[in-house]
Amino acid sequence: MINAIINGEVIKTAVKAIVALVSEAxxxxxxxxxxxxxxxxxxxxxxxxxxxxxxxxxxxxxxEKTIGVDxxxxxxxxKTVKKKELVExxxxxxxxxxIKFGSVEYSVALIDPSAIRKEPKxxxxxxxxxxxxxxxxxxxxxxxxxxxxDHVVFRTDETGFYIEAKGDIDRIVFHMGEMELIEFNxxxxxxxxxxxxxxxxxxxxxxxxxxxxHLGDDYPVRLVFDVADGKLKVExxxxxxxxxx
Amino acid sequence: xxxxxxxxxxTIKDVVADKSILERVIAWAKRWQxxxxxxxxxLGGPPGVGKTSLALxxxxxxxxxxxxxxxxxxxxxxIIKRIVGEAVFNxxxxxxxxxxxSDEGRLKLILLDEVDNVSKxxxxxxxxxxxxxxxxxxxxxIILTANDPFKLSKELRDLCEFIQFKRLRTxxxxxxxxxxxxxxxxxxxxxxxxxIAQNAGGDLRAAINDLQAIAEGRKEIKAEDVVVAKRxxxxxxFKVMQKIFKRFDRTVYTDAMNLDESxxxxxxxxxxNLPLEYEGEELLKAYLVLSRADMFLGRVKRxxxxxxxxxxxxxxxxxxxxxxxxxxxxxxxxxxxxxxxMLVLIRERRERIKSxxxxxxxxxxxxxxxxxxxMFFFVVYMLRHADIETASKIAVFxxxxxxxxxxxxxxxxxxxxxxxxxxxGIKRVEVVEEEEFFKAFEREEKREEVKVxxxxxxxxxxxxxxxxxxxxxxxxxxxxxxxxxxxx
Numbered sequence: 001m002i003n004a005i006i007n008g009e010v011i012k013t014a015v016k017a018i019v020a021l022v023s024e025a026x027x028x029x030x031x032x033x034x035x036x037x038x039x040x041x042x043x044x045x046x047x048x049x050x051x052x053x054x055x056x057x058x059x060x061x062x063x064e065k066t067i068g069v070d071x072x073x074x075x076x077x078x079k080t081v082k083k084k085e086l087v088e089x090x091x092x093x094x095x096x097x098x099i100k101f102g103s104v105e106y107s108v109a110l111i112d113p114s115a116i117r118k119e120p121k122x123x124x125x126x127x128x129x130x131x132x133x134x135x136x137x138x139x140x141x142x143x144x145x146x147x148x149x150d151h152v153v154f155r156t157d158e159t160g161f162y163i164e165a166k167g168d169i170d171r172i173v174f175h176m177g178e179m180e181l182i183e184f185n186x187x188x189x190x191x192x193x194x195x196x197x198x199x200x201x202x203x204x205x206x207x208x209x210x211x212x213x214h215l216g217d218d219y220p221v222r223l224v225f226d227v228a229d230g231k232l233k234v235e236x237x238x239x240x241x242x243x244x245x
Numbered sequence: 246x247x248x249x250x251x252x253x254x255x256t257i258k259d260v261v262a263d264k265s266i267l268e269r270v271i272a273w274a275k276r277w278q279x280x281x282x283x284x285x286x287x288l289g290g291p292p293g294v295g296k297t298s299l300a301l302x303x304x305x306x307x308x309x310x311x312x313x314x315x316x317x318x319x320x321x322x323x324i325i326k327r328i329v330g331e332a333v334f335n336x337x338x339x340x341x342x343x344x345x346x347s348d349e350g351r352l353k354l355i356l357l358d359e360v361d362n363v364s365k366x367x368x369x370x371x372x373x374x375x376x377x378x379x380x381x382x383x384x385x386x387i388i389l390t391a392n393d394p395f396k397l398s399k400e401l402r403d404l405c406e407f408i409q410f411k412r413l414r415t416x417x418x419x420x421x422x423x424x425x426x427x428x429x430x431x432x433x434x435x436x437x438x439x440x441i442a443q444n445a446g447g448d449l450r451a452a453i454n455d456l457q458a459i460a461e462g463r464k465e466i467k468a469e470d471v472v473v474a475k476r477x478x479x480x481x482x483f484k485v486m487q488k489i490f491k492r493f494d495r496t497v498y499t500d501a502m503n504l505d506e507s508x509x510x511x512x513x514x515x516x517x518n519l520p521l522e523y524e525g526e527e528l529l530k531a532y533l534v535l536s537r538a539d540m541f542l543g544r545v546k547r548x549x550x551x552x553x554x555x556x557x558x559x560x561x562x563x564x565x566x567x568x569x570x571x572x573x574x575x576x577x578x579x580x581x582x583x584x585x586x587m588l589v590l591i592r593e594r595r596e597r598i599k600s601x602x603x604x605x606x607x608x609x610x611x612x613x614x615x616x617x618x619x620m621f622f623f624v625v626y627m628l629r630h631a632d633i634e635t636a637s638k639i640a641v642f643x644x645x646x647x648x649x650x651x652x653x654x655x656x657x658x659x660x661x662x663x664x665x666x667x668x669x670g671i672k673r674v675e676v677v678e679e680e681e682f683f684k685a686f687e688r689e690e691k692r693e694e695v696k697v698x699x700x701x702x703x704x705x706x707x708x709x710x711x712x713x714x715x716x717x718x719x720x721x722x723x724x725x726x727x728x729x730x731x732x733x
Binding site: 039041043044045104117121122123167218219220239240242244 | 310312314327328329330331332334335336337338339340341342343344346347348353382384385
């Protein structure tokens with residue numbers, strides 16, 4: 001038996017973050033909070049979502065439990081939830097998840113967790129460069145780049161952090177120097193990524209949210225979003241594009 | 246656990262297939278491993294011969310990650326396009342959460358299972374989307390499998406390296422069955438295994454499933470046990486034809502329902518082969534029944550009421566079978582219906598004519614519709630009947646290829662025209678002398694005076710006039726250029 005009450009915005013964003021990659025996912029109700037992770041069907045990206053126990057208004061978990069959720073459906077329903085509204089999650093038996101908000105009670109059948117794709121381990125990656133910036137700025141850069149290209153280059157050197165996109169006839173460079181960045185360790189790195197994924201990732205972020213980027217050379221990138229006043233941590237790991245010689 | 250899954254080959258060595266196929270596939274994978282991108286593989290062949298198993302075993306052998314899109318997923322071309330499109334141009338994060346770099350030969354195999362099943366159902370644009378993707382030189386290996394690769398468009402097939410799988414031989418199947426029996430600890434009569442293998446008709450998956458069904462809860466299999474478990478064999482359409490035309494057998498209806506052909510396709514088969522067997526009154530009767538079956542098919546189409554299919558199938562099988570007076574003997578070579586091929590040919594012809602019309606429209610400054618209604622028959626007539634010089638001038642003017650001329654005027658004429666144009670060096674726009682330029686004018690005026698002329702002549706004039714206009718334009722431009730130069 002699980003009973004949890006949480007701010008609408010937090011759970012909405014958490015589910016939205018998962019939907020960006022997969023349609024079914026395992027939710028682990030653990031002692032320290034709610035955790036979920038998954039790899040997308042093309043084996044290119046991974047999402048890791050954590051809602052710490054403290055972010056819940058009520059969090060009673062009699063024993064740790066894993067449920068399989070059709071996140072596509074849940075995401076659709078949660079769209080109607082307002083930001084400040086409270087949402088109650090309830091799992092009484094193996095088969096149903098109850099979501100209550102306002103005067104609506106929504107029940108959805110659970111999926112057998114073993115039927116969902118194997119859950120990945122969280123990879124250990126050596127990523128030299130670390131950049132911390134406002135997620136809203138990053139979102140703007142990605143959305144602009146999406147207009148002209150299907151891939152972007154993330155680059156760092158002593159002068160700051162660059163996002164570069166090249167179309168057939170046009171080019172966008174987004175640059176933030178050390179002064180504009182919240183934190184920057186001045187390491188050099190460069191990798192290329194698909195915008196198709198990035199533009200899904202940034203949907204959960206707004207200005208004021210903090211984004212930490214860990215970048216390497218032709219290596220995956222880790223994007224760690226702290227959203228909803230730090231109540232929710234979403235981490236994306238994205239494999240780089242294979243650059244044609 | 247299903248034995249089919251349990252004994253799926255782990256490495257390429259365990260795969261049952263022709264040696265030549267294995268060699269080709271391994272060579273393909275090795276080149277990928279060395280960082281040389283290869284065309285996708287297209288594995289074609291009947292069900293249960295190990296196409297998917299080969300792909301999975303290959304990935305396993307080389308330590309590749311697998312992204313599998315099979316028929317059971319609710320997949321459409323849209324999803325395929327998205328997933329494949331991203332998968333092939335990006336590096337990999339494995340199911341284990343490990344990062345795999347293609348630089349180190351750690352690739353990911355994209356396995357599109359049974360592509361022929363998706364192709365026509367959902368949206369038509371999808372296949373071309375996949376084609377577009379494959380043309381962009383994928384950076385990760387792709388394998389497509391298909392039961393009937395000829396259902397796919399030729400363009401898609403040409404983009405792939407095509408490998409055809411054959412039905413497995415009985416002894417190949419028996420070998421695998423023996424191996425399974427040994428590791429399951431089941432004593433087995435070899436004759437029983439042979440019977441199972443023969444019954445499966447070259448389908449290893451079916452054979453293993455049969456073996457498991459028979460062996461359930463036993464430690465020993467004898468030859469007698471097999472007879473009981475007769476499999477509803479996957480019949481091919483030829484066997485059904487035989488049953489309809491040669492015998493009086495109502496079970497043919499069930500066979501037809503189990504067949505991997507829709508009634509709409511089956512009726513074409515029967516229609517094609519009916520006259521090979523029946524004659525006289527029988528033929529008449531059979532066609533009457535067949536036309537009735539066709540009426541049902543029409544109703545299904547119009548109303549979307551698929552339950553009527555069973556009447557259609559019943560009529561076209563049992564109905565046709567009972568239209569004959571006595572069972573037929575002998576061997577008849579049944580034919581594939583020609584209608585599908587014809588439809589393809591007609592479509593191709595239509596496409597080619599369209600491209601000719603586009604050229605006419607462009608060069609004569611009109612819409613393609615007008616080109617069809619007002620110009621096309623002139624061009625056709627001229628190409629067929631005009632003297633060789635005029636014809637080749639026209640051909641050159643409209644920039645028609647030899648193939649296109651052949652479509653209109655026949656191959657020998659096309660060759661003649663092209664040859665002439667080459668020999669005389671006819672160009673689309675000729676450098677004309679001043680006098681000739683005026684001559685064209687005069688001729689035009691003359692033409693206006695003498696109204697009654699042969700149609701043929703007239704057409705040639707129209708042609709000339711058009712060329713003259715073109716030249717005039719050209720001249721004008723030239724003149725302007727020189728004047729400008731003069732003044733500046």
